[in-house]
Every structure is written in C-alpha cells, then in structure tokens.
Amino acid sequence: MLDIKILREQPDLVRAGIRRKREDPSLVDKALELDLQRRQLLQKGETLKSRKNTVSAQVAAMKAKKEDATAVIAEMRGVADEIKMLDEELRTAEEALRSVMLQMPNLPDPSVPDGTGPEDNKPIAHWGEPPVIDFPPKPHWDLVKSLGLIDFDRGTKVTGAGFPVYVGKGARLERALISFFLDEAMHAGYTELLPPLMVNADSATGTGQLPDKEGQMYVVQSDGFFLVPTAEVPVTNFYRDEILPEERLPVRLCAYTPCFRREAGSYGKDVRGLNRVHQFNKVELVNLVHPTASAEALESMRAYAESLLRKLGLHYRVLLMCAADLGFTQTKKYDLEVWSVGQQRWLEVSSISNFESFQARRLNIRYRPAAGGKPEMVHTLNGSALALPRIVAALLEHYQTPEGKVVIPSALHAFTGFEVIG
RNA sequence: GGAGGGGUGGGUGAGUGGCCGAAACCAACGGUUUGCUAAACCGUCGUAGGGGGUAAACCUCUACCGAGAGUUCGAAUCUCUCCCCCUCCGCCA
Numbered sequence A: 001m002l003d004i005k006i007l008r009e010q011p012d013l014v015r016a017g018i019r020r021k022r023e024d025p026s027l028v029d030k031a032l033e034l035d036l037q038r039r040q041l042l043q044k045g046e047t048l049k050s051r052k053n054t055v056s057a058q059v060a061a062m063k064a065k066k067e068d069a070t071a072v073i074a075e076m077r078g079v080a081d082e083i084k085m086l087d088e089e090l091r092t093a094e095e096a097l098r099s100v101m102l103q104m105p106n107l108p109d110p111s112v113p114d115g116t117g118p119e120d121n122k123p124i125a126h127w128g129e130p131p132v133i134d135f136p137p138k139p140h141w142d143l144v145k146s147l148g149l150i151d152f153d154r155g156t157k158v159t160g161a162g163f164p165v166y167v168g169k170g171a172r173l174e175r176a177l178i179s180f181f182l183d184e185a186m187h188a189g190y191t192e193l194l195p196p197l198m199v200n201a202d203s204a205t206g207t208g209q210l211p212d213k214e215g216q217m218y219v220v221q222s223d224g225f226f227l228v229p230t231a232e233v234p235v236t237n238f239y240r241d242e243i244l245p246e247e248r249l250p251v252r253l254c255a256y257t258p259c260f261r262r263e264a265g266s267y268g269k270d271v272r273g274l275n276r277v278h279q280f281n282k283v284e285l286v287n288l289v290h291p292t293a294s295a296e297a298l299e300s301m302r303a304y305a306e307s308l309l310r311k312l313g314l315h316y317r318v319l320l321m322c323a324a325d326l327g328f329t330q331t332k333k334y335d336l337e338v339w340s341v342g343q344q345r346w347l348e349v350s351s352i353s354n355f356e357s358f359q360a361r362r363l364n365i366r367y368r369p370a371a372g373g374k375p376e377m378v379h380t381l382n383g384s385a386l387a388l389p390r391i392v393a394a395l396l397e398h399y400q401t402p403e404g405k406v407v408i409p410s411a412l413h414a415f416t417g418f419e420v421i422g
Numbered sequence B: 001g002g003a004g005g006g007g008u009g010g011g012u013g014a015g016u017g018g019c020c021g022a023a024a025c026c027a028a029c030g031g032u033u034u035g036c037u038a039a040a041c042c043g044u045c046g047u048a049g050g051g052g053g054u055a056a057a058c059c060u061c062u063a064c065c066g067a068g069a070g071u072u073c074g075a076a077u078c079u080c081u082c083c084c085c086c087u088c089c090g091c092c093a
Helices: A004-009 A011-020 A026-064 A070-076 A079-103 A140-146 A152-158 A169-187 A201-206 A232-239 A291-312 A358-363 A388-398 A410-416
Strands: A122-127 A191-193 A225-227 A242-245 A251-260 A279-289 A316-320 A332-340 A345-356 A365-368 A379-387
Touching: A004 A011, A004 A026, A011 A026, A026 A070, A026 A079, A122 A291, A140 A388, A169 A191, A169 A251, A169 A279, A169 A291, A169 A379, A169 A388, A169 A410, A191 A232, A201 A232, A201 A358, A232 A251, A232 A279, A232 A358, A232 A379, A279 A291, A279 A388, A291 A316, A291 A332, A291 A345, A291 A379, A291 A410, A332 A388, A345 A358, A345 A388, A358 A365, A358 A379, A379 A388
Parallel strands: A191 A251, A242 A365
Antiparallel strands: A122 A316, A251 A279, A279 A379, A316 A332, A332 A345, A345 A379
C-alpha cells in the first residue's frame, strides 16, 4: 500500500508510476476524492464527540455537587445515535478508500526500464557457458524417469497432477540442495526460520496474496487458513505489527518451505516435468532494512543468489525486469534464469525484489530511529535462494553423460553422499 | 472436545460506571550531584488519525485497556459474541 500522503503531495508522480506499470492512473483521483470525503466526515464526527465528552464531564461535575442534571442528560440523548451514524458513514468511506489503496500498485524505481511485457526485460549479466555436449541431450523428464529419481505418475495417483514424488537419490538430491542452500545462507549471515506452512488471512493480506491472488492459494476451508505459496508469507509476517529498534536492522531471515501453488489458468504450456508444479521446495530470503539501505540490499541479495548458481556451475543470466513486468508490490526486481540444455531455454529459478515500504505499510512493520522520534516504515525485500525444481532440472540436464548418468557438482558432495547418479 | 482462570502502555501490575490515556514500580532517555563507577534526586517517557502553525518546535481535538457488537448522558470497568493465553480432564503424533 502506498502512503496516502504521497498521493496528496505528489499525485502526478504517482500517476506516472502507475502508468509505467500499465495500470489505471485514475485510481489516484478516486483515492484523493475518498480521502477528502473521509476527512470531512471525520471532522464532523469528532466535533460531535468532543461535545459529548464535554457534556459528560459536566454531568459528572453536577452529580458530584448533587445538582440536578436531567436537563443536560435529556439534551444529549440522541447525540450518541447521531455519532453512531456518522461513524458508520466514516467507516464506509474508509473502507472504500482502503479498497482503492489496496488496488493501487507500488511505483517502479526510476532505474527500472520502461516496457510493455516480458520481451522488454533487460538481460544485464551472463555467467558461464552452456555445457559442451556432443550427444543429443535429454530433457530432465526423461532423465528422472530412466534414473528413477522422480515419480510423477504415482504422485498423480496419490494427490494429483503436479505433485511429484522424489524417490531414492532423487529425494536425497532434493534434501542435499535444501541443506546446501540453508547452510550457505547461514554463512552469509542469515537467521534460519522453520515457519508454519499454513497462514491466516491477515498474513496473506499483509504480503499481498489477498485479496487479489486468492485463487493462487490452496485454502483450508474449515479453519480459514491458506497453504503458503512461498516462505515469503510466513517469514515476512514474522514481525507484523511490530516496532523494531533501529539497531536491530537489517533483519536477515531465511527459510526453507514447500510452496503450494494452484497455478490456476496456466495449464497447457510449460508444465512438463519440473517446469511448473503445484508443490515444490524453495529456500527464501527476507530482508527488513533501513529505508536508505534497500537499494544496496537488493544488489547484495542478487549477488548472493548468483553465488549459489556459480557454486553449482550452472550457466545463468540476470534480467532486470521492465516496469510492466514488475509485480504489483514491487519497485524493482531481478530474475535469475538458468540454462536448460535439454529444453534449450532459460528457466527462472530466482526472483529478487525490493518492495520498499509498500509491504511494510500493509504489514505495519516499523523501526524506531535510534536518534529518537516517530517510528518509520522499514523496507522489505525478498528473494529465492533458490527454488529447487528448475535447479534440479537444469542440473540434471547440464551434468548428464552420454551413458545417461548424471555427475553431481562437487559443492553438493558433502550433502548428497554420492558423486554420480546412475 | 469438556471444566475453570485470564488478556491493561517496552515489562511487571493497580484500577468494578464519570475527575482514567490510565496509579505504582522496572526498563529506557535527558539532566543534577559525583574524582571514576555506583547510588540518589529531578524531568521526559505509547500509537494512530484530524485541525491549527511557513516548517521543525509546539498547540488542540479524536480514537485506542485482545477484537466486534450492546446498555448508558457517560464504559478499561456492566452485557453478548468471537479470538488468544494459562491450568486441569479427555484424545493424540
């Protein structure tokens, strides 16, 4: 959520940002109108309440002096109802304003390029080379089948399509990658959380899954919970409604969780193998930082995620997302994509975003300046480090041998306990 | 799931209809005192939203004592619903 004060003070700036995101700038005018209406109602109601308080104090004083207060009381009878009505109107206005504000996207950072879609994302860095393979490389869905690493069919039987079962060395490889990513994060100074896999509606609203993206989450109807679509949700909500001392910043948290996504509407393309599944594993980073530090934090998170790919020896590229391809809550975002030899295409394995104060305002996470003064919103960032399925896909394809085996990169040996599959 | 107890400011904790945004203590911050430290003493010490003020300072109003609704001229205090925590019982990994 944006700060309503920015709308009041610099509406043009906000409109321009919204336009860059290809969303509706007239939201600004709607919000300003509702804001004005809200303040008028507020003033009316408060004047009345002030009078009520004054008169009530008079009644108390009169009764203390054993005077007759019935006249005054009679005069005030009915004022309570009037106040109630005004409060009701005010509540309606506030809800309308909030609903408009919740529809208003975060503004893109000035360093984000213009664009109209994914084709305008800017590749800004490459690392490594596609592996030299002098035989027809297999896609990972063939490899996991022939090597018995993942059983998609039985997963479909047990739950449904998109719920793979990892088997034997496949399961072990998955676990090894999770441990590797978590250990690396710990060495980089992150505190590990193992959070709940279900969250309540407040948490889902705080990070922006609700109200818009409800259809993307699995819902536990009977208890009003949502299965986490990413660890971002429980982890960022960890400090919801809190005021942190400035000395505590930056807060750097990491967490492994399974991620549950309905992926409604994405049937058809790109769903083969591990490209898109309903449950997958991911290690996520969350940073809560001082407002002046978020730009730098974004870069350092990106550099950290890159370091993981380098240790795994995977060919990758970095994309700076254009304004149109930014998510609703994001001001700036990098995607990391690894090269899939078997599919001859790039696969997104990490997305690193700065939300500045947008999420913090929804979540009400503030810090108290060390110098004293009013609490201010922190800036939040998150990034995958990393999402497992496509890493596994790229890794199996990248390190496959002509005999159909797979060589495990040395960084993982300590975690897998084996160096080759097959 | 059943029975009982409870949710008050950063913490402990008082407050059963008005003078309560809320005692007291602790913590924190500023100061006085002090050779240094400690102690003592004085002061400050919640959040949010309006209005005023050129802005900061500051002034002023309103709301908030788990959440919501109700009773009343007036609610932290009484009533109802819900949420959460604790204790005991049951069930259970």
